[in-house]
Amino acid sequence: MSSLALDQLLNNKKSSSFIFINDTIRLSALPILTDVGRRALADNKSLVVLLTETSPRAWRERFPVDKQNNIYIIDCYSDPHGWDNDDEQGENTSTDDNTIRVSNIRDMEKLILSPIWKKTMNTPNCTILVDSITPLAMISQHRAYQLVKALESLTTDAIRLVVGYHSDVKLVSKTGLALQDSLNRLATVIIKLEAVKERTAFETQAALTGFVPQDTFSYLTITSNCLTKGGIAHIEWRKKSGKVQYESNGFIMPQQAAAAADGLLLVVPANQLTLEKEPEPEAMQVDTKPDPTANLSFNLTLTDEQRRTKENLVLPHMKAQQMEVEVEEEKKSGGLIYYDPDAADDFDDEDPDDDLDI
Structure with missing residues (x-):
């Protein structure tokens, strides 16, 4: 069928x-x-x-x-x-x-x-x-x-x-x-x-001259x-x-x-x-714009080795961020005790009994 x-x-x-x-x-x-x-x-x-x-x-x-x-x-x-x-x-x-x-x-x-x-x-x-x-x-x-x-x-x-x-x-x-x-x-x-x-002859004339005449009464x-x-x-x-x-x-x-x-x-x-051709699949358009870095006296692009070095480089702020992440992970993995003394808890090493009312 x-x-x-x-x-x-x-x-x-x-x-x-x-x-x-x-x-x-x-x-x-x-x-x-x-x-x-x-x-x-x-x-x-x-x-x-x-x-x-x-x-x-x-x-x-x-x-x-x-x-x-x-x-x-x-x-x-x-x-x-x-x-x-x-x-x-x-x-x-x-x-x-x-x-x-x-x-x-x-x-x-x-x-x-x-x-x-x-x-x-x-x-x-x-x-x-x-x-x-x-x-x-x-x-x-x-x-x-x-x-x-x-x-x-x-x-x-x-x-x-x-x-x-x-x-x-x-x-x-x-x-x-x-x-x-x-x-x-x-x-x-x-x-x-x-x-x-x-x-029709009109279309032939249009193909040769570019002018398309309109016949109002030619409905058949x-x-x-x-x-x-x-x-x-x-x-x-x-x-x-x-x-x-x-x-x-x-x-x-x-x-x-x-x-x-x-x-x-x-x-x-x-x-x-x-007698019309079937529409062909649209090909991917290639960007043909001029490259502004093409005719410079110095090089603005990176070589493959420079690109690999740049990717493997660890910057200082990256190290600090890594340390913060490790501290946060330690806090999550183990229990920690925080002591926050107040004014009445002032401890003197030279007089350990200072807090006693004698």
Whole structure:
């Protein structure tokens, strides 16, 4: 098994109950969601898919025909506001056994959450995929958060949740806390997608002249959403142990697998796509400052013999300190009696009986 974090997440080899993918217009989360679905179906798992920006037909075309019966779709794309059939507004309709069409996307709790909950209860080994939570967030960020939180509560070791979000769509929050920040705190794994940087004529001009022109309106490039060129995934993985793993991996769709319904992404080190060298370990910096004693007419340094003599020399104050230490050690090791005579104890050697009152 590969040691790259993205490869482990796609294969669901380690604990990752809730994966939150932040994409942009330059690189969509749909290829990652599709790859997670393909690998889950290959492991005989079922898919419970909430589609808000992808048609069910386009979604099913991404998967092998023999696995279609294991895909259960909540269709919030075809007619989310019930414009096509007013008589059935507010109620879900089934187009086939594995597809439910939502005709009132505003009723998230009843028409979206309820069928997903029922399906996960009947299918304990499945993967829940949401192509984009942004359309629901445009209706209500609070209710969209509650929906994702309810889906996250359904996750187990056998059921995991993968949600896409457009991070470049800035939604105004009345409470001050945006939906993206709230879901980042709730998720087990946060993946931020970045398109591979394209070398343009501007960069060539900058390399030659040093002047970097800025093109304000070039938010899309040739490499945007081009899987054969690859993309970069910046991963923040919060483990059950409390540790947080940060890693950046590249992913690319090989040319021969791009047209296949079961083609899988190839996970590679990020520098393989960016063509940047890995940072080398920092070498110890050598002090190259000039030596002020180098060009003097006399010598200020000591030879080895002078240094040894200096180290073996015992100075007078060192001897005094040594004697004080020896006296203190003698006091500690043996008992001593101290006599402190007072004024009445004046003893005269010539008259030993002087203290007698005769």
